[in-house]
Amino acid sequence: MIRLENIEKEFDLGQIKIKALDNINLTINRGDYLAVMGPSGSGKSTFLNILGILDFSTSGQYFLEDYEISSLPDKEQARIRNKHFGFVFQSFNLFSELSAIENVMLPMSYAGVKYNARKKRAGELLDWLGLNDRLYHLPSMLSGGEQQRVAIARALSNDPDLILADEPTGNLPSDKGEEILETLEKLNSNGVTIVMVTHNDAQGDRAHKRIHIKDGKIEWRKVCA
Amino acid sequence: MRIKEDQLLMIRSIKGRPVESILLILGIALGIGATVSGFALVNQSLSEADKLLSSTYYHEIVVGTRQNSDGMDIAASLVSDDNNLILTVNDLAARKEVPDVKYAYVMNRTHLRFGNMRLPGSDNNGTNTSTQGSVNNQNNRTIVTGNFQPRDATGNTNTEAMPGPPSDDGFDPFHTNIDADELTSLEEPQVEEADAYRVTPEFFSAYGLNAVSGSVFSEQDIKSDTPSLILGSKLAKKIFEDAIAYGRKIQVMRDLYTITGVLAETGTAFDNEAFIPAVVPDLSGNDFRRFEAWGTTLRFIVQDLSRLTSVKAQIATYFDKEYGEGNVDISIPKVEAEAVSDRNLRLITVILILSISGLLIAIVNVTNILVSRMERRRKSLGILKALGASTNKILISLEYEALFIGVCGALTGTVIAVVLSEIIKNSLGTSGYNALILVLGVFISWIFTMVVTGIPAFQISKIAPSEAIRYE
Ligand SMILES: Nc1ncnc2c1ncn2[C@@H]1O[C@H](COP(=O)(O)OP(=O)(O)OP(=O)(O)O)[C@@H](O)[C@H]1O
Ligand SMILES: [Mg+2]
Numbered sequence: 001m002i003r004l005e006n007i008e009k010e011f012d013l014g015q016i017k018i019k020a021l022d023n024i025n026l027t028i029n030r031g032d033y034l035a036v037m038g039p040s041g042s043g044k045s046t047f048l049n050i051l052g053i054l055d056f057s058t059s060g061q062y063f064l065e066d067y068e069i070s071s072l073p074d075k076e077q078a079r080i081r082n083k084h085f086g087f088v089f090q091s092f093n094l095f096s097e098l099s100a101i102e103n104v105m106l107p108m109s110y111a112g113v114k115y116n117a118r119k120k121r122a123g124e125l126l127d128w129l130g131l132n133d134r135l136y137h138l139p140s141m142l143s144g145g146e147q148q149r150v151a152i153a154r155a156l157s158n159d160p161d162l163i164l165a166d167e168p169t170g171n172l173p174s175d176k177g178e179e180i181l182e183t184l185e186k187l188n189s190n191g192v193t194i195v196m197v198t199h200n201d202a203q204g205d206r207a208h209k210r211i212h213i214k215d216g217k218i219e220w221r222k223v224c225a
Numbered sequence: 226m227r228i229k230e231d232q233l234l235m236i237r238s239i240k241g242r243p244v245e246s247i248l249l250i251l252g253i254a255l256g257i258g259a260t261v262s263g264f265a266l267v268n269q270s271l272s273e274a275d276k277l278l279s280s281t282y283y284h285e286i287v288v289g290t291r292q293n294s295d296g297m298d299i300a301a302s303l304v305s306d307d308n309n310l311i312l313t314v315n316d317l318a319a320r321k322e323v324p325d326v327k328y329a330y331v332m333n334r335t336h337l338r339f340g341n342m343r344l345p346g347s348d349n350n351g352t353n354t355s356t357q358g359s360v361n362n363q364n365n366r367t368i369v370t371g372n373f374q375p376r377d378a379t380g381n382t383n384t385e386a387m388p389g390p391p392s393d394d395g396f397d398p399f400h401t402n403i404d405a406d407e408l409t410s411l412e413e414p415q416v417e418e419a420d421a422y423r424v425t426p427e428f429f430s431a432y433g434l435n436a437v438s439g440s441v442f443s444e445q446d447i448k449s450d451t452p453s454l455i456l457g458s459k460l461a462k463k464i465f466e467d468a469i470a471y472g473r474k475i476q477v478m479r480d481l482y483t484i485t486g487v488l489a490e491t492g493t494a495f496d497n498e499a500f501i502p503a504v505v506p507d508l509s510g511n512d513f514r515r516f517e518a519w520g521t522t523l524r525f526i527v528q529d530l531s532r533l534t535s536v537k538a539q540i541a542t543y544f545d546k547e548y549g550e551g552n553v554d555i556s557i558p559k560v561e562a563e564a565v566s567d568r569n570l571r572l573i574t575v576i577l578i579l580s581i582s583g584l585l586i587a588i589v590n591v592t593n594i595l596v597s598r599m600e601r602r603r604k605s606l607g608i609l610k611a612l613g614a615s616t617n618k619i620l621i622s623l624e625y626e627a628l629f630i631g632v633c634g635a636l637t638g639t640v641i642a643v644v645l646s647e648i649i650k651n652s653l654g655t656s657g658y659n660a661l662i663l664v665l666g667v668f669i670s671w672i673f674t675m676v677v678t679g680i681p682a683f684q685i686s687k688i689a690p691s692e693a694i695r696y697e
Pocket of ligand 1: 011012013018019020038039040041042043044045046047692695
């Protein structure tokens with residue numbers, strides 16, 4: 001599904017340049033469950049951003065189903081993020097002005113889903129995640145675990161092919177983190193591709209594939225049984 | 226169609242900060258209001274100045290006696306007996322020696338009281354014999370109008386009617402030309418009094434005043450001594466119930482006047498005024514009309530404004546010869562008015578600078594608030610992009626927001642501008658705001674808001690979502 005060739009990312013800070021990613025080569029197949037690991041500042045988030053077309057590499061090529069991503073117009077990139085990718089962030093990143101259900105409905109409005117249809121689907125997703133009594137609550141009224149579940153529902157709203165999760169359990173107590181992880185694994189077993197950044201070795205071990213990044217390079221990779 | 230969640234987000238973020246939003250709207254509104262009304266003020270003053278500069282008044286050279294040179298009626302008691310210089314209609318002859326004078330006329334302010342004033346010695350019906358006798362005396366007719374009151378020998382003003390029969394010198398303040406029968410047939414006028422001018426014929430030519438019925442005064446009217454009256458169009462309509470004035474007779478103080486003309490409407494103050502002839506008093510005798518002649522000012526119209534000063538000098542030569550050097554005061558209203566208008570122009574410039582500074586301050590503040598508002602929303606915008614918003618979509622939604630604030634500000638600003646212009650109009654008596662200027666103001670402010678918000682919106686919409694999301 002995704003092929004990365006010689007991806008490099010450099011941040012230009014004026015006097016110094018930081019090479020956040022260096023010579024990344026990687027293939028991600030449909031249905032993969034990939035854990036991205038590595039020390040702080042190694043470039044994991046940078047990698048995930050480039051993968052999610054939230055940022056661009058300074059050199060190298062990124063093929064999505066044989067399309068070179070950077071050659072696509074902005075509008076098309078936005079459409080890919082909207083319809084094919086789902087994002088889960090460490091700090092949830094819900095809109096504090098919108099209720100849980102409105103947060104989940106928002107990406108569907110970009111996809112052109114009618115109001116009633118998107119409301120129904122958002123309700124179903126939140127119900128599936130055990131939030132059926134929290135539909136009209138603002139994020140500030142929800143616990144961290146609940147917020148992250150709303151964020152997952154939002155990521156799932158347009159039935160994505162790939163979920164990109166940057167330390168999704170990082171801000172949660174371990175039992176709530178476990179719930180989130182189980183949810184992602186359930187999705188993966190339904191055929192959704194998952195790429196997850198994590199610091200937690202135990203979590204990483206549960207993924208089917210692991211890559212370990214250090215100083216912007218893939219130090220080692222491993223395919224689990 | 227239901228409102229979309231991203232629009233909901235925008236609306237709630239505006240509503241969530243009511244003070245900031247109101248400040249933004251007020252900032253724009255005050256900026257627009259100040260500038261538009263500032264420009265409206267300038268526009269008005271300029272057009273007023275144009276109007277004044279082209280008016281007849283600006284072509285005048287005014288000649289008066291020392292005492293009345295300021296154009297005000299002064300108390301008769303202040304006129305010393307040895308300074309009994311009185312200018313009369315005859316002095317208009319000065320023009321003969323000055324070819325540049327186009328018109329020469331007398332234009333004296335006075336005030337007329339209309340109506341069935343009780344005649345002395347008569348009852349309300351006016352059927353007393355003493356009025357009968359005065360009819361024979363038509364030629365020695367007395368007109369009592371205006372502020373002039375009979376004086377006694379010591380120069381004191383008589384405020385009470387003088388009792389008794391006419392004195393030997395023929396001075397008779399109760400003189401009337403009204404016949405008792407005529408009096409009963411007179412209609413009661415609807416208007417009790419009116420401002421008036423005592424004028425000579427060329428006054429009408431100078432101001433371009435024409436009669437719609439009857440005619441304006443001729444040289445004959447000045448000499449013939451018939452009590453005739455010309456009315457401004459509005460006054461004519463007001464005086465009689467049926468609004469027909471021409472040819473009618475009306476009592477003015479103790480005399481009966483015939484309305485010999487009604488002027489065409491001019492849209493000026495003349496519409497509400499009356500005109501009576503400035504006749505030549507017999508200064509040698511005891512003609513009571515010598516009182517009327519006090520305060521007479523002679524006006525000479527010079528078409529070519531650049532000739533005003535030299536014409537003034539020529540006219541001065543005539544009067545110096547006639548009355549002795551320096552006894553007559555000659556002034557050019559234009560020069561005096563220009564000084565006033567110069568001062569106004571400086572004031573207006575200051576006001577304009579203030580209102581433009583108001584706009585600038587508004588621009589700076591609005592830009593600041595908008596930029597900081599957008600900065601705060603960077604993260605939200607980054608998330609929106611991650612969720613599938615294109616750069617264009619973000620830009621459009623930011624512009625919608627700006628448009629909303631801009632429109633609210635422009636509307637409020639227009640209201641402020643209209644109110645300020647009304648105040649300007651009422652206090653300066655000018656023609657009020659100009660709709661075109663308002664439209665222009667709203668248009669300019671719309672452009673201004675678009676530019677002011679557009680530049681930061683454009684920059685922020687281009688940001689990579691990863692960058693935006695990093696903001697915590
Ligand atoms: N926008 C940016 N501008 C400049 N430098 C950046 C930017 N984003 C990341 N970096 C730098 O690139 C390097 C990699 O950062 P990145 O966020 O990818 O690390 P990470 O592996 O996600 O770390 P952590 O585990 O702490 O989240 C760091 O040195 C970071 O300072
Ligand atoms: Mg990171």
